[in-house]
Amino acid sequence: xxxxxxxxxxxxxxxxxxxxxxxxxxxxxxxxxxxxxxxxxxxxxxxxxxxxxxxxxxxxxxxxxxxxxxxxxxxxxxxxxxxxxxxxxxxxxxxxxxxxxxxxxxxxxxxxxxxxxxxxxxxxxxxxxxxxxxxxxxxxxxxxxxxx
Numbered sequence: 219x220x221x222x223x224x225x226x227x228x229x230x231x232x233x234x235x236x237x238x239x240x241x242x243x244x245x246x247x248x249x250x251x252x253x254x255x256x257x258x259x260x261x262x263x264x265x266x267x268x269x270x271x272x273x274x275x276x277x278x279x280x281x282x283x284x285x286x287x288x289x290x291x292x293x294x295x296x297x298x299x300x301x302x303x304x305x306x307x308x309x310x311x312x313x314x315x316x317x318x319x320x321x322x323x324x325x326x327x328x329x330x331x332x333x334x335x336x337x338x339x340x341x342x343x344x345x346x347x348x349x350x351x352x353x354x355x356x357x358x359x360x361x362x363x364x365x366x
Contacts (some may be wrong), residue, residue, distance in 0.1 A: 219235060219236070219237045219238065219246045219249075219250065219302075220235075220236050220238070220242050221233050221234065221235040221236070221250060222234050223256075223304030223314070224339075225341055227355055230341075230342045230343075230344060231252075231254075231282070231341075231342050232340070232341045232342070233254070233339070233340045233353070234337070234338070234339060235247070235337075235338040235339075235340060236335060236336070236337055236338070237265070237332045237335060237336040237337075237338070238332065238334075238335065239332060239333050239334050239335075240331065240332065240333070241331075241332045241336070242329055242330070242332075242352070243248065243263075243267070243296075243327065243329070243330040243331075243332055243336055244311075244327055244328060244330065245329075247261070247300075247309045247311070247338065248307070248308075248309050250340070251300045251307035251308075251309060251340075252275050252306065252307055253300060255268075255307075255358065256300050256307050256315055256340065256342060257300075257301070257302045257307060257346040257347070258277065258299075258300065258301055258343040258345060258346040258347035259299065259300040259340050259341055259342045259343055260297075260298070260299055260300075260340075260341050260343065261296070261297070261298050261299065261300065261309075261311065261338055262295075262338070262339050263293060263296035263297065263336055263337060263338040263341045264291045264293055264294070264295070264296070264336075264337055265292075265296075265332060265334075265335045265336030265337050266290065266291065266292050266293055266315055266332070266333055266334060266335065267291055267293060267315070267331055267336070268289075268290050268291075268331050268332075268333035269286075269287060269288055269289070269290055269328040269330070269331050270286075270287040270291065270315060270327075270328075270329060270330035270331070271284055271285065271286055271287070271326060271327060271328040271329045271330075272284075272285040272287065272313060272315070272323065272324065272327060273285060273325050273326035273327075273328050274325050274326070275326065275355075275357070277355070278357055280299070280356055281356075282328070283328060284328070285301065285323060285325045287315055287317075290316065290318070290333065291315035291316060291317055291323075292315065292316040293314075293315060293330070293336060294313055294314045294315065294316045294322065295313065295314045296312070296313045296314075296327065296336075296338070297311065297312055297314060298310050298311025299311075299343075299347060299360070300301070300340070301346075301347035301348060301349045301358075301360055302346060302347065302348050302349065303348075303349040303350075303358045305314060306359060307361070308349060308360060310326075310349075310358075311326075311327040312324065312325065312326055312327060313325065313327045313330065347360050348360070348361050349361060
């Protein structure tokens with residue numbers, strides 16, 4: 219993974235993060251957020267991966283169900299945020315992957331092995347986003363009343 223600062227205004231930064239063959243996208247995004255002390259940001263990305271695991275949150279069992287993708291896929295869209303959870307940056311992203319036959323699969327990004335690249339734009343938010351665990355679902359959700 220390589221990254222560069224594209225722009226900075228009033229302490230808010232925009233980065234380009236480019237992942238290389240074999241990088242694990244979720245891990246690399248989390249590492250990038252920690253290294254750059256990003257507490258609130260949005261992210262978008264396109265690229266491709268050779269395998270991935272997405273997730274579907276099943277409210278009946280209150281946990282993610284794996285959606286394995288075991289073939290080369292285009293990352294048609296990856297959208298998400300970086301917010302603070304338990305004092306550390308936490309990445310939450312969803313992906314839509316395009317398969318060879320033109321079909322798509324989507325869900326919560328759990329892992330994706332990049333092949334050949336993933337190009338990510340990370341844009342800091344003017345207000346730090348804080349997450350707190352929702353007692354009903356067990357998920358870390360943005361708590362706007364705790365931002366600032």
